[in-house]
Structure formats: structure tokens, C-alpha cells
Amino acid sequence: MRLSRGLEYLDNRRVFDRWLSRKPQPLTGAPAIRRQKTYSGQSGYVYQYYYEGHRPYKRDRNGGTEHVFDVSADRKTSIAVSVLLSDAAVEDWESRHGRTLYASERYAVAKMALFQAFDERPNPAAMSAEVLVRAADVEAILITLGIE
Secondary structure (H helix, E strand, C coil): CHHHHHHHHHHHHHHHHHHHCCCCCCCECCCCCCCCEEEECCCCCEEEEEEEEEEEEEECCEEEEEEEEEEECCCCCCEEEEEEEEHHHHHHHHHHHCCCCCHHHHHHHHHHHHHHHHHHCCCHHHHHCCEEECHHHHHHHHHHCCCC
């Protein structure tokens, strides 16, 4: 009898923890009118995407900004693709260049990282994995864009 009360407690605790668990913050920064854009990847697939917005993210000890794009390769189904731009990657670039990256420049980094994923991932199913932007990626993308 004592065991069943313990199991009941654990079941109730799981429900309670799930109920109190943090939900992701709502997305902000999306344009008032959604504009579908198209990108022809080097992978041979043509992707349509919308920018849905961004929000802070926190994983383990890492944090940053999650940029979310709604992506489709067949015009029938779409998936949310998250581009994670870590604070550490941005701070690394900022410390080496002596200035702060503007929000528009951070968005540009996220969008270019999404394009790289379109080019490098073998098929649309592989787009379901998050796109992680490292410090070296930030540097390379901003050099490509002529931002110093």
C-alpha cells in the first residue's frame, strides 16, 4: 500500500512539473505582413520560407536568440526551422571588432545560416534539425556580407 502512494505521488508530481514547465516565449520581430520568399539551394531543392520572428533561448548554460522560419519544399507541408544564434558567438565577434552587432545584422547572420543549411543539407527532411551558428560562422557570414 505504501508503494502505491509513492507511485501516485510521482505521477502527480510529473503532471504538476509538466504544468509548471516553462513554455517558450512568444516570437517577436516578425513583419506585420508575412512575405513568402524563395531560395534555390545548391542541394537542388527550392525552398519557400517565411520569417516568423525571434525569441531568447536558454539551453544548459548556453543562451542566445532563436530565429524561427516556416519552411516548405513542396508548397503543401511546412516545418518550423530554428536558427540558434548564441550570445557567445555574437560576443566573440563583438569583442574582436570593438562594436555591437545591430539587430538587423543578427537577423542577417541567422538568414544566411539558414541559406547555408538549405545548400548543405541533403534533403528537406534534414531541415527539421536546428541550425546552430558558431562564432566562426558569424565571422564568415559577416565577411561575406561586407560587414566589419
